[in-house]
Amino acid sequence: MKEKNPGTEENKGSSRRTFFKQSSAIAALALTPVSIVKASEKGLDEKIASAFEKMPLRVEINSKAYSLEVEPRVTLLDLLREQLHLTGTKKGCDHGQCGACTVHVDGRRVNSCLTLAVTTEGKKVITIEGLAKGEELHPVQQAFIQFDGFQCGYCTPGQIMSAVCCIREGHANDPDQVREFMSGNICRCGAYSNIVDAVMHAKKGGQQI
């Protein structure tokens, strides 16, 4: 085939739409998502192409402006980890059930696994990588170390991002309240009691959270 590889630099100008128009529907069939199969059965090449169309996305992540191209079905979690290699944010369940993927979007804690990346257009995202000031750890990070708020550490980035908001929201006034308002973060190692201590300590420390 003389066609240029659609993934390479030289081909950047032409869109994926062109690629799908050039290639046969058979190639697309191998990818088999329902709507694609349906579209190709109906001979709707245009539809096949648009299903894979990437959208422009302008978003600020950890105080850095990004101009990206993403497929609508890419979650914020997958964008961070797979495309931007910000692997601090963890994938636990991928279904909103564990909190490992917690990040801040415009200052609010959310589950990045259920957030479509395209919905963060024009927003400010903070991940665990963006919490420390240079070499100086964030007070909540410091508290997790001081109080052993983890064992394996897999849930920890999510716990810390969640804890920062828990304190900022005013939901860290006593251990019971911390337990309730940190309940969206599951820890398989069961480091809960130390996590509560760390959050209470960070809150009482009086530092800017």
Place this chain on the structure above:
Amino acid sequence: MNPFDYKRVTTLKDAISAVKPAASVFLAGGTNLIDLMKRGVTAPETLVDINNLPYNKIEKTATGIRIGAMVHNSDASEHPLVTENFPLLSLALKSGASPQLRNMATTGGNMNQRTRCGYFYDTTMPCNKRSPGSGCSAIGGYTRMHAIFGTSEQCIAVHPSDMCVGLAALDATVTISNGKSEKKILFTDYHRLPGTDPSKDNILQKGELITAVDIPFNKLAKNAYYLKIRDRASYAFALVSVAAALDIQNGLIQSARLAMGGVAHKPWRLFEAENMLQGKRPTNDNFLSAANLAMTGAKSFGANQFKLKLAPNAILEALHLAAGKSAS
């Protein structure tokens, strides 16, 4: 997840016209829709992102408060108009999901979330709700989370929302727009029973958008409680929940509001028990009679048999907790 087109809309008109095609759906917080799409339970071709629609305020009206469809569950749960006038709703909202999910979830999305019946989620199993006519795997299957009221031979699933139980108890109304005109319906009439068509959870038609929920002012704020019984202390769906609110004056119940979650295909309002309590004293005996009356017609399906005992006990407890908060 299947590939799809994504459209961002900022006006009601655009939202309605974008959602008209058969395989187009609204995207609000995405906490239910994206989950279902990842599991292949649903595969829309177009998502219409309604997060930028202007229905994002909580306002005081002449007769009550109005909560916009796009208001996040966390914001509603902490808003002074809600916490001061309708503490029951605030408690119900805070008992749902997790702080992160409540930051994403919206009023309209919460109302339209689908059941958590495990067979509905498992695309390898028959389910009349997901795939009409295929059968109901829950009947004769594992039913611990399933309904005891208003079931049909086609479906015994429950509506999983906590917020909706609070709104049903508080006589809320729903405003629905088709882009040209608006209609208002009672919250208790919004969700439906499964009957012969479990695929429909509620009365919303294609091309309609929920814009707001209104709650009329009442005298129930002093004695209100939302009791949620679940498998762990937080971040779990209700096995049974009870919204209870009482207007107690001079030692007598002037009016009562009671609704249950986790027991039916819709928030289950207990009108007869409410009427029974009216004019009575808030005593254990009266609460017990109300709880027993509320259980009329309950039917279990194997593993959910415990709900027949748990539900009346939860009603009794919720009534005591509501009454106990009395300032008098």
